[in-house]
Each structure stands twice: as structure tokens, then as C-alpha cells.
Amino acid sequence: MSEQPMSTDAEVESTAFNDKDRVEGEHEAASVRAVMINRPRQELYDFWRDFRNLPAFMENVKSVEVMESGRSSWIVAGPAGADFELVSEITEERPGEYIAWRSLEESDIDHEGWIEFRDNAFGRGTEVRVFVSYDPPAGALGKVVAKVMQREPRIQARRELRRFKQLMETGEIPTSKAPDAAPRASRHF
Amino acid sequence: MRALTWHGKHNVQVDTVPDPQIVNPRDAIIKITATAICGSDLHLYDSMIPSMSNGDILGHEFMGEVVEVGRGNTSLQVGQKVVVPFVIACGSCFFCGKQQYSACDNSNPADKSDLSEVAYGYPMSGLFGYSHMTGGYAGGQAEYARVPYSDIGPIVVPDGIEDERVLFLSDIFPTGWMAAENAEIEPGDTVAIWGCGPVGLFAIKSAKLMGAGRIIAIDHHPNRLALAKANGAEVLNYHEVKVREALMEMTAGIGPDACIDAVGMEAHGFAPDNILDAVKQETKLGTDRQHVLRETIMACRKGGRVSVPGVYGGIGDKLPIGAFMQKGLTIKTGQTHVQKYLPQLLELILDGKIDTTDLISHRLPLEQAAEGYKNFHDNPNEWTKVVLKPH
Numbered sequence: 001m002s003e004q005p006m007s008t009d010a011e012v013e014s015t016a017f018n019d020k021d022r023v024e025g026e027h028e029a030a031s032v033r034a035v036m037i038n039r040p041r042q043e044l045y046d047f048w049r050d051f052r053n054l055p056a057f058m059e060n061v062k063s064v065e066v067m068e069s070g071r072s073s074w075i076v077a078g079p080a081g082a083d084f085e086l087v088s089e090i091t092e093e094r095p096g097e098y099i100a101w102r103s104l105e106e107s108d109i110d111h112e113g114w115i116e117f118r119d120n121a122f123g124r125g126t127e128v129r130v131f132v133s134y135d136p137p138a139g140a141l142g143k144v145v146a147k148v149m150q151r152e153p154r155i156q157a158r159r160e161l162r163r164f165k166q167l168m169e170t171g172e173i174p175t176s177k178a179p180d181a182a183p184r185a186s187r188h189f
Numbered sequence: 190m191r192a193l194t195w196h197g198k199h200n201v202q203v204d205t206v207p208d209p210q211i212v213n214p215r216d217a218i219i220k221i222t223a224t225a226i227c228g229s230d231l232h233l234y235d236s237m238i239p240s241m242s243n244g245d246i247l248g249h250e251f252m253g254e255v256v257e258v259g260r261g262n263t264s265l266q267v268g269q270k271v272v273v274p275f276v277i278a279c280g281s282c283f284f285c286g287k288q289q290y291s292a293c294d295n296s297n298p299a300d301k302s303d304l305s306e307v308a309y310g311y312p313m314s315g316l317f318g319y320s321h322m323t324g325g326y327a328g329g330q331a332e333y334a335r336v337p338y339s340d341i342g343p344i345v346v347p348d349g350i351e352d353e354r355v356l357f358l359s360d361i362f363p364t365g366w367m368a369a370e371n372a373e374i375e376p377g378d379t380v381a382i383w384g385c386g387p388v389g390l391f392a393i394k395s396a397k398l399m400g401a402g403r404i405i406a407i408d409h410h411p412n413r414l415a416l417a418k419a420n421g422a423e424v425l426n427y428h429e430v431k432v433r434e435a436l437m438e439m440t441a442g443i444g445p446d447a448c449i450d451a452v453g454m455e456a457h458g459f460a461p462d463n464i465l466d467a468v469k470q471e472t473k474l475g476t477d478r479q480h481v482l483r484e485t486i487m488a489c490r491k492g493g494r495v496s497v498p499g500v501y502g503g504i505g506d507k508l509p510i511g512a513f514m515q516k517g518l519t520i521k522t523g524q525t526h527v528q529k530y531l532p533q534l535l536e537l538i539l540d541g542k543i544d545t546t547d548l549i550s551h552r553l554p555l556e557q558a559a560e561g562y563k564n565f566h567d568n569p570n571e572w573t574k575v576v577l578k579p580h
Binding site for chain 2: 036038124125155158159160162163165166169170171172173174175176177178179180181182183184185186
């Protein structure tokens with residue numbers, strides 16, 4: 001058990017927090033990340049719990065279909081134009097506070113994760129912590145994916161949480177993509 | 190539209206680029222009527238700032254007319270004249286709530302934040318036209334600009350006011366003002382200011398308005414020293430005197446109560462430490478030439494304040510940390526929280542309490558912007574401030 005963070009009013013349960021960036025688990029790639037969001041906890045939880053909202057800020061998630069009994073089907077864009085399908089089921093849920101999930105066998109990626117929402121003790125909003133962990137898919141394509149993904153989950157989690165925060169706090173996700181959001185010269189001198 | 194674009198060290202050109210569009214609800218499009226070249230643009234011109242990309246539009250001091258407003262912006266109207274802060278701020282994060290706008294948590298796009306997270310340990314806020322590390326946003330040395338979070342930044346100015354009187358609200362006036370505020374000036378204080386460029390001059394003007402007893406300005410360009418003198422400062426030419434000795438003599442051994450470094454990472458001069466820094470900078474072994482910062486720490490009186498509006502971006506060494514600690518100095522720095530200061534500074538301008546135009550030496554059409562960069566860089570004595578007119 002790690003030392004209790006200064007900003008929280010409850011115990012940090014996961015040993016994941018002993019190492020903010022890298023977590024040893026049963027999967028090859030894993031990441032945990034915390035972010036403070038200046039919005040009410042319930043609002044954040046409700047937005048996330050409706051998984052159909054997630055493609056709005058998760059760049060690689062093309063679509064989410066919500067099915068019965070806590071299951072959902074995800075289409076995720078992989079490298080080299082390949083898409084993966086992932087069927088996920090909720091393994092634990094505490095309304096307003098916590099959601100955990102894992103992928104089912106028919107998925108292309110073996111994956112599990114959780115997200116936790118906590119009131120900040122000092123009125124700075126909601127502390128959001130996310131853990132994601134997965135094995136890259138097998139096969140020849142899998143090798144390519146592994147190469148990319150093992151390097152990437154940390155950056156991916158960081159960017160996605162950042163976009164979630166931006167969307168919830170400001171109502172939009174900042175962008176400087178050329179040409180519309182940020183024109184630039186294509187001709188080089 | 191036409192825009193000034195960056196293509197490498199000492200290579201900027203005016204080129205035709207696509208027009209910016211409204212992409213997010215809180216965006217606005219500004220038709221730019223006046224924009225200026227900033228001293229910090231010269232750090233880009235000199236390729237001192239990482240994460241620049243071939244074709245980037247420069248410029249973070251600009252103003253103009255609102256020509257299009259996104260559906261999420263309820264405060265701006267088409268036709269209004271606005272000055273745009275160089276800092277992009279969302280207005281709703283923890284930092285904006287504390288009016289620390291240049292620490293905005295949200296204005297830098299997620300895919301542009303990785304570098305500053307690694308280099309500085311936290312994501313920087315977004316700035317206009319100032320590399321991809323600060324967001325990759327297109328700058329305002331152009332005919333039009335897209336302004337994100339435009340309900341928070343731009344300040345509406347009265348119809349009919351000359352652009353040049355308010356243009357510098359975008360950066361250098363609030364930057365000089367915050368520099369003086371960070372110096373925590375008390376009536377009768379002696380304030381020493383290194384650098385008589387636009388920020389140094391606005392720091393002089395601001396320190397005077399805040400009640401400084403005596404202002405000593407340091408530079409080596411005769412014209413810039415003359416401008417400082419005209420604004421009520423005593424001046425030191427560091428080619429003629431040893432700065433610290435002169436300051437000690439002028440203050441009868443006490444030292445200035447507050448020292449302002451309005452120079453930053455590209456300090457000139459031939460002090461031994463600076464030559465070593467310059468060699469390291471050229472060979473990419475270090476980034477910042479910090480002679481001025483060292484000198485402010487050495488010159489400041491015991492218990493005094495050091496204020497740093499000058500831009501630094503990399504790693505420094507040989508800081509006189511012992512003098513800093515043993516003298517009990519306070520050091521304050523940071524990119525300017527522009528939005529915080531705009532209403533009060535606009536009022537000072539409208540009340541005629543400050544001359545914001547005396548530093549302008551050249552006015553050019555946008556088409557001649559590259560010439561403006563070259564001369565501002567090569568001949569800083571004659572070229573003290575360049576204003577560009579895109580429309």
C-alpha cells in the first residue's frame with residue numbers, strides 16, 4: 001500500500017499507484033493515469049457510463065454498440081488500417097464511483113480496465129483514475145500491433161484522459177489540425 | 190489568404206495558405222487589421238524554440254474585426270473590434286479559475302502536449318503561432334486567424350480607437366505590467382530593468398505607474414536607451430560600464446530593490462559566462478544564455494525581488510544559487526496571464542495614462558513581413574517595434 005496522496009480523502013486501494021506510469025500485471029501492456037476534472041462527479045460518471053459517448057474523445061474508437069447485460073461491442077482502429085473488434089463486459093460497478101470491465105473471449109484483444117471517480121476533498125472537482133491493461137492480438141498482424149501498442153498505451157491513456165477533461169470542462173476538444181483549425185503553408189521554400 | 194510562414198532558421202516568407210475555419214463551438218474568426226513582430230518571435234526566427242515545423246504561421250500579437258462566431262460563443266458579435274491575447278485559455282479549468290490563464294490546463298491539444306509533459310513535467314497552455322509544443326496553433330501575422338475559446342480571450346475595444354493604441358494589449362503591455370507587478374514595487378523603490386526592448390519599455394512605463402522612485406534601464410543600443418530615458422528611466426550602457434558596479438554605486442551600496450530580466454534566453458554581451466553559454470547553445474549542448482538572469486541575482490539587494498518576463502526554454506547551469514538563497518531573494522516569472530490584466534490596462538489607455546505607441550519604429554504591409562523580421566533581428570537599434578498591416 002502506497003502512502004496516501006495529499007489530495008484525496010480516501011485510501012488508494014490499488015498497488016497500481018505505486019508506479020504511476022508502468023504497472024506489472026498479467027497483460028503485456030498496462031497504464032494507470034490520474035486527472036483532476038473541475039466538474040461534478042455524477043456528471044462525469046454518467047457521461048462515461050453511456051459508452052456510446054466515448055468515441056467523442058477516444059481517437060481510436062470508431063464505434064461502440066451497447067448490448068444487454070452490461071456488454072458492449074467496440075470497433076477500434078488499429079495500425080495499417082486494420083480494425084479490431086472487442087466485446088467487453090462490466091465486471092464491477094458502483095454507480096457514481098467505479099466501473100470495471102474486461103474483454104470476452106471472442107475479442108481480438110485481451111483487455112481489462114477500470115475507472116474511478118472521487119470527490120476531491122478540497123473542492124477542486126473530481127479525481128478520475130483510469131487503469132487499462134491488454135495483450136496485443138496474436139498472429140503476424142499482432143506482431144506489428146504489439147510493437148506499436150506496447151509503446152503506446154501510456155501516451156494513449158494520457159491523451160484520452162486529457163481529451164475527456166477538455167470536453168467535460170470546456171464543452172469542446174481543442175484542435176490545431178491543418179488546414180481548417182490551423183492553416184499552414186504547404187509550399188516549402 | 191496571405192500569411193507569414195516559417196521555413197527554418199532566418200527563413201520566413203509571406204505565402205498563400207488556406208483560410209481558417211470555425212471548427213469548435215467557441216471559436217471565432219478574426220479579420221486582422223494590425224499585428225506586430227514580438228521579440229520572442231526572434232527566438233523562433235533564430236530557431237531557438239523546439240517543435241517548429243516547416244510552413245507554420247507565426248504571430249501572437251494581433252487584433253482585428255470579428256467576422257464569424259461559433260454557436261458556442263455568446264459574448265462576441267460580428268463586427269466588433271477586438272484585441273486577442275497571445276495566451277489561449279479555456280476559462281473553466283482550475284488554473285483559469287485562479288486567473289492563472291497562462292497555466293490553462295485545456296488549451297493545448299492532447300496530441301501536442303506530450304513534449305512539454307516530458308520537457309517541463311506538465312502540459313503547457315496553448316499560445317498562438319509559437320511552435321507545436323504550445324499547441325501548433327496558427328499565428329496572427331496573417332489576414333485572418335481562428336481564435337479558440339474566443340469567449341474568454343479577446344477584449345472588445347471602442348469603435349474608432351486607433352489600432353496602434355490598443356494592439357499591444359495582446360502581449361507586451363500586459364507582459365511588461367506583470368513583470369513590474371512581480372517586482373512587488375513599493376513607493377520609492379529602485380527598479381533595475383535589463384533590456385530596453387518593447388517588454389522592457391512597458392516594464393518601465395508600468396513600474397512608473399506603480400510608484401517606483403527610480404528606474405534604471407540597461408541595454409547597449411543607443412536608440413533603445415534613448416526611448417527608456419524618454420520614459421523617465423536612468424540608463425546604463427553595458428558596453429560602457431560594468432553593470433553591477435554601476436548599480437551598486439548608484440544605490441550607495443544597497444543594490445536595486447527589484448531587478449527585471451526583460452531579455453531572456455538570447456542575452457548578448459561579452460561576459461565570460463555568456464561566451465561559454467553561446468558556445469554551448471551553438472553546439473546544442475545547452476539551450477539558454479542566461480547572463481542577464483545571473484546578473485539580476487548578483488545585483489539585487491538583500492531581501493529583494495527578481496522578476497523574469499524574458500523567455501527561457503531549456504536548461505541552465507552556473508546559476509548563483511548561493512547568492513539567491515543567502516540574500517533571501519524572491520523570484521517570480523511565467524508567461525503572462527494576459528486575460529487577467531486586460532480590463533484595467535485598456536482603461537489606462539483610454540484614460541490617457543500611458544503612451545503605448547512611442548516604441549513603434551516601423552509600419553509595413555503584411556507582404557513585407559520578412560523584411561520586418563530581418564531588420565528587427567539585424568538592426569535592433571533602429572528597428573524597435575514593427576507593426577504589420579494585413580488589411
